[in-house]
Amino acid sequence: SRLEETIKNTLSQNPVVVYSKSWCSYCSEVKSLFKKLGVQPLVIELDELGPQGPQLQKLLERITGQYTVPNVFIEQFISDPKVFFIAGGNHIGGCTDTLKLYRKGDLETLVSEAVAK
């Protein structure tokens, strides 16, 4: 579908993507975390897209199994170019998952690899 193509393009053209809602503190935490790591993610505020917002949110749930925001993606190397777009492969998770990776030191690694690519 057209919306699926939009997501594919967004994820393939941006090393770090956060689907967010502008009023949400969990989303703010994730955004400032990336800012702290010196990376500017592409942020998509689902509450600022009119009717397309809920459509995107449901489609993201279909692709990743996650309905909630923040919904975080980081581009990761996949050796087989035929499987470049697997949202599951890029999907980091929500606020808690992102913070977990950060505390383990893994988030910084993933981000620098994605940005370098």
Add this chain to the structure above:
Amino acid sequence: SRLEETIKNTLSQNPVVVYSKSWCSYCSEVKSLFKKLGVQPLVIELDELGPQGPQLQKLLERITGQYTVPNVFIEQFISDPKVFFIAGGNHIGGCTDTLKLYRKGDLETLVSEAVAK
């Protein structure tokens, strides 16, 4: 106004009150914190009240200076009965304020005093 009276009654009849939104993780954190302290706050989900929700939220901002959720109140002793209802006197704050008090050990004290009253 009628809505102001509603808030006054709510705050005077319940030792712990949380104005919340059902989908919000900051609100969930505050709710489970009180549950951990063994107290069941009165929770008012502003997103489940139809048009009254936004009205309440604006009125709470007028009374406390705080527009955001969670908006936490704990009944506190005020020696002069003439000033029993001063929302500023009962107003704890949001998620961050509540967590700060919890880590200092003050939240538990405030809650047990309010519940005992």
